[in-house]
Amino acid sequence: MSSPTAADRPSIIVTGCSSGIGAYCARALKAEGWRVFATVRREEDLASLAADGIEALLMDYTKPDSIAALTEEVLARTGGRLDALFNNGA
Incomplete structure (x- = not known):
């Protein structure tokens, strides 16, 4: 049996994933089959999440343009689909 493609999996944005609860939940949701878009504020925090797929x-x-850019990027990657938002940041 083949694994579901990214388009077949439910998608979620999890904010505040540099460490702690956000990082843990992003990884747990990924393990449960979600397509996880995890947000961080610092570029140096991207690599550890990306290493886990x-x-x-x-x-x-604090930067409205970054919120708009995130939204546009996620919707572009998912073909306009977003199933959930876990607002852990801030």
């Missing part, structure tokens, strides 16, 4: 992206609540 998580689509890590930059986003900072």
Whole structure:
């Protein structure tokens, strides 16, 4: 039996994934079959999430342009589909 493609999996944005609960939940959701878009504020926090197969992206609540860019990027990658938002950041 083949693994589901990215398009077949439910998608979620998890904010605040540099460490702690956000990072843990992003990894747990990925393990449960979700397509996880994890946000961090610092570029140096992207690599550890990406190493675990998580689509890590930059986003900072204090910068409205970064919120808009995140939204556009996720919707472009998913063909306009987003199933859930876990607002852990801030």
